[in-house]
Amino acid sequence: MTDSVVVGAGLAGLVAATRLAHAGQSVVLLAQGLGGLPLSTGTVDILGYAGAPVDHPLRAVAELVRGAPDHPYAVIGPAAVTSGLDWLQALLPELLQGDLKTNVTLPTALGALRPTCLHPPSMAAGAVATGSAAESAIAIVGPHQLKDFGPELCAANLARLLAAAGRETSVTAYRIDLPARPGETDSSPLTYARRLDQADYRQRFAQLVAERLGGETVVGLPAVLGLADPAAWEDLGQLIGRPVFEIGLAPPSVPGLRLHNALTAAARQAGVRIVLGAQATGFRTRGDRLVSLRSHQAGAGRDWPGDHFVYAGGGWESGAFRLDSHGHMVETVFGLPLRGGDVADANIDLLGPDYWQDQELFKVGLEVDRTMRPLGPSKQPVFSNLHAVGSLLAGAVRWSELSGEGIAVGSAQAAAAAILGLEPEKGK
Amino acid sequence: MFEPDSHEYNLLTKVSVDQCLKCTICETQCPVMAVTELFPGPKFVGPQAERFRDGQSVDRSLDYCSSCGTCTLVCPQQVKVAEINSVARAAMKRHHMPLRDRLISRTTAMGALMRPVAPLANAALAWRPLRVLVEQIIGLHRQAAVPRSAGRPFRSWWSHHTPSGAQDKGSVIFFHGCAGNWFEVQTAIEAVQILEHIGFRVIVPKQGCCGMACQSNGLFDDARRQVRRLAADLGQAPADLPIVSIAGSCQGMLKHEAAAILGLSDDPALQDVGQRTHDICQFLLDLAQEGKLPLDWRPNPATVVYHAPCQLKAQAMGQPAVALLRLVPDLQVVESNVTCCGIAGTYGLKKEKYDIAAAVGRPLFDLVEQVSPALVACDTETCRWQLRHHTGARVEHPIHLIHQAYGLG
Numbered sequence: 149m150t151d152s153v154v155v156g157a158g159l160a161g162l163v164a165a166t167r168l169a170h171a172g173q174s175v176v177l178l179a180q181g182l183g184g185l186p187l188s189t190g191t192v193d194i195l196g197y198a199g200a201p202v203d204h205p206l207r208a209v210a211e212l213v214r215g216a217p218d219h220p221y222a223v224i225g226p227a228a229v230t231s232g233l234d235w236l237q238a239l240l241p242e243l244l245q246g247d248l249k250t251n252v253t254l255p256t257a258l259g260a261l262r263p264t265c266l267h268p269p270s271m272a273a274g275a276v277a278t279g280s281a282a283e284s285a286i287a288i289v290g291p292h293q294l295k296d297f298g299p300e301l302c303a304a305n306l307a308r309l310l311a312a313a314g315r316e317t318s319v320t321a322y323r324i325d326l327p328a329r330p331g332e333t334d335s336s337p338l339t340y341a342r343r344l345d346q347a348d349y350r351q352r353f354a355q356l357v358a359e360r361l362g363g364e365t366v367v368g369l370p371a372v373l374g375l376a377d378p379a380a381w382e383d384l385g386q387l388i389g390r391p392v393f394e395i396g397l398a399p400p401s402v403p404g405l406r407l408h409n410a411l412t413a414a415a416r417q418a419g420v421r422i423v424l425g426a427q428a429t430g431f432r433t434r435g436d437r438l439v440s441l442r443s444h445q446a447g448a449g450r451d452w453p454g455d456h457f458v459y460a461g462g463g464w465e466s467g468a469f470r471l472d473s474h475g476h477m478v479e480t481v482f483g484l485p486l487r488g489g490d491v492a493d494a495n496i497d498l499l500g501p502d503y504w505q506d507q508e509l510f511k512v513g514l515e516v517d518r519t520m521r522p523l524g525p526s527k528q529p530v531f532s533n534l535h536a537v538g539s540l541l542a543g544a545v546r547w548s549e550l551s552g553e554g555i556a557v558g559s560a561q562a563a564a565a566a567i568l569g570l571e572p573e574k575g576k
Numbered sequence: 577m578f579e580p581d582s583h584e585y586n587l588l589t590k591v592s593v594d595q596c597l598k599c600t601i602c603e604t605q606c607p608v609m610a611v612t613e614l615f616p617g618p619k620f621v622g623p624q625a626e627r628f629r630d631g632q633s634v635d636r637s638l639d640y641c642s643s644c645g646t647c648t649l650v651c652p653q654q655v656k657v658a659e660i661n662s663v664a665r666a667a668m669k670r671h672h673m674p675l676r677d678r679l680i681s682r683t684t685a686m687g688a689l690m691r692p693v694a695p696l697a698n699a700a701l702a703w704r705p706l707r708v709l710v711e712q713i714i715g716l717h718r719q720a721a722v723p724r725s726a727g728r729p730f731r732s733w734w735s736h737h738t739p740s741g742a743q744d745k746g747s748v749i750f751f752h753g754c755a756g757n758w759f760e761v762q763t764a765i766e767a768v769q770i771l772e773h774i775g776f777r778v779i780v781p782k783q784g785c786c787g788m789a790c791q792s793n794g795l796f797d798d799a800r801r802q803v804r805r806l807a808a809d810l811g812q813a814p815a816d817l818p819i820v821s822i823a824g825s826c827q828g829m830l831k832h833e834a835a836a837i838l839g840l841s842d843d844p845a846l847q848d849v850g851q852r853t854h855d856i857c858q859f860l861l862d863l864a865q866e867g868k869l870p871l872d873w874r875p876n877p878a879t880v881v882y883h884a885p886c887q888l889k890a891q892a893m894g895q896p897a898v899a900l901l902r903l904v905p906d907l908q909v910v911e912s913n914v915t916c917c918g919i920a921g922t923y924g925l926k927k928e929k930y931d932i933a934a935a936v937g938r939p940l941f942d943l944v945e946q947v948s949p950a951l952v953a954c955d956t957e958t959c960r961w962q963l964r965h966h967t968g969a970r971v972e973h974p975i976h977l978i979h980q981a982y983g984l985g
Binding site: 149330338342413 | 828832892
């Protein structure tokens with residue numbers, strides 16, 4: 149008999165499943181695809197913008213929920229966010245460093261500055277206020293054959309932004325000529341990462357970079373510095389003779405993939421049975437309880453009975469919500485009511501013409517109680533043993549306020565605690 | 577190009593291509609792309625190239641896809657990447673199908689031809705000068721792991737076999753596949769002995785090839801004929817009985833590939849058989865979870881690496897063998913978590929792909945050497961041959977360990 153059935157293999161699903169398995173539960177995790185982490189930055193955002201860039205994310209979350217009771221953080225509470233992220237950081241110390249109370253600002257591939265909180269050690273030197281990059285001459289270097297990274301673009305924008313902030317830091321771009329594999333003129337970041345796991349290739353890469361450098365004291369490189377070897381980036385720094393930092397790229401995201409691989413391995417290690425390709429297609433109930441979930445399986449499909457269910461199917465982007473041509477959104481597995489989804493009559497533009505405006509589409513989602521159970525129209529849980537976590541929750545535009553990982557981990561923590569019969573975390 | 581409104585035409589032009597967001601998750605998991613620059617990846621040759629194909633392939637790199645199906649399995653948007661690529665390759669090879677690809681997809685014929693001269697055939701296939709010649713003439717790699725004929729086929733054993741056991745749990749239909757009859761005969765015998773030991777009456781209808789080898793080589797018409805015939809054969813036995821399979825990949829042909837790739841989704845006989853077909857480990861595990869499987873198993877203080885075949889993972893049931901083997905007292909089961917062993921049916925047999933297949937499987941072979949060079953479990957025959965060839969390990973179907981646990985060995 150399965151104690152908990154989890155749907156979704158993104159950050160929220162993997163954290164919930166692993167926490168439950170660590171507590172001794174037998175857990176099945178059903179996923180339609182691999183999960184979204186390979187598309188993620190590999191960093192953990194709690195809150196990046198609240199009008200202005202945020203320096204102290206936990207404090208900002210506490211302030212945010214006072215003014216925005218409809219925000220997911222208002223039900224999750226800062227305590228669950230903190231304990232969930234503390235747990236995650238302790239689980240993956242090689243991949244996540246930083247202090248939950250403080251954001252860092254990291255350069256992007258476009259040379260913009262992006263606030264985030266926990267981050268891979270391989271990115272730390274790039275933090276423009278606290279890393280080596282704070283008081284240095286910066287070199288931005290990339291291979292000609294890596295089309296997803298233009299060092300000139302990155303360096304020019306970064307120089308402009310740092311100058312505007314009153315900093316006298318020089319930022320210089322260099323290129324090296326080294327395909328990931330012989331003969332390739334357009335190598336994937338992933339191929340570079342796999343090659344940089346190999347010591348001899350690392351040496352050649354480092355040598356070419358070192359030859360290009362002038363008086364720069366810190367080197368920004370595309371985030372391809374090893375996939376399986378967590379020490380590859382440090383070794384490269386030593387070979388180059390200067391601190392190096394990784395700069396995130398468009399997908400496939402190597403830091404995101406490292407996080408995915410590590411978290412999936414931890415889930416398996418904890419005994420979670422992961423079933424891929426198992427799209428949730430239906431469910432059975434008894435009274436107010438879910439009895440089993442049905443999933444796609446070649447042949448006849450399959451029922452997965454369980455005591456508890458955690459739904460971490462992602463939001464609209466992941467197909468958990470569907471938008472029809474009349475502007476009406478539905479949740480696709482359970483038909484759960486969506487807050488903000490019935491916009492046909494309200495004359496609301498779900499997607500406005502201005503990219504930077506508050507896009508209502510992304511705020512549509514499930515309303516939940518403090519144990520993360522989706523609520524019906526009368527504000528009662530729809531099912532007594534169904535919990536929803538992550539991007540399903542209504543009220544946040546994660547990609548513009550930079551809150552996705554904090555919401556995912558905090559809600560997974562709250563749901564796992566509720567299932568395990570622990571006291572729901574109280575806000576401080 | 578295919579006729580408008582044919583299955584192939586619809587799959588290529590309409591169904592799931594537009595769902596592709598170009599998110600690259602398939603590229604992160606493609607085992608072939610990771611080891612060779614000859615294959616630009618499932619996204620590139622699939623949903624991306626499809627928009628430009630218009631009857632012809634953009635280039636021939638598609639031929640380096642091994643059809644392992646990993647791309648479809650990991651896609652978050654339900655794009656049928658592998659299916660698109662299988663059909664596109666069939667179109668590409670339509671008018672110049674290599675003789676080799678026609679030959680190596682005849683698994684039943686191969687077994688039947690080798691059997692009367694088994695020792696000779698096995699020796700000949702191990703004789704290097706002959707293999708060099710075969711490689712030069714038809715392009716079968718000189719080192720490729722070709723199966724060894726077991727001599728006496730399973731069906732001969734079966735026809736002399738006297739059923740044992742209480743037979744009080746009802747009947748099951750047994751699907752052994754070509755390999756179970758000609759090459760992996762002991763596995764088929766052990767499966768029958770387990771099923772009888774736990775109380776089932778086993779029915780073994782006449783059965784031929786599932787057509788997967790023809791399908792993956794682009795010989796769709798042959799594949800359709802074969803799988804339809806198999807469905808008819810298996811369906812002949814009393815209706816509604818579960819069909820229990822030891823052919824981890826072939827069962828996938830019955831359960832979904834014939835519909836998804838060959839377009840036989842409206843075939844009622846196939847639908848019926850597909851729904852009743854159970855992987856043997858899943859079947860036993862379900863019994864165990866219902867409390868109906870005797871678990872008076874002997875301890876086995878061994879370590880085994882379990883590797884899940886791609887075509888088994890594609891069936892979306894996870895890895896039932898792992899949960900089943902973990903019920904054996906004292907047995908340490910290490911999941912390989914490696915995407916693919918490289919062989920992908922007949923892919924790794926081909927002269928131009930042998931090295932790629934070996935590189936794909938390298939992490940798995942290394943793991944076997946590190947963790948349990950003595951014993952590996954894997955549900956599909958061709959993967960077992962590849963693993964034996966590259967590691968020298970003893971590689972068995974997981975049920976071999978269950979057979980041992982029951983003390984039937």
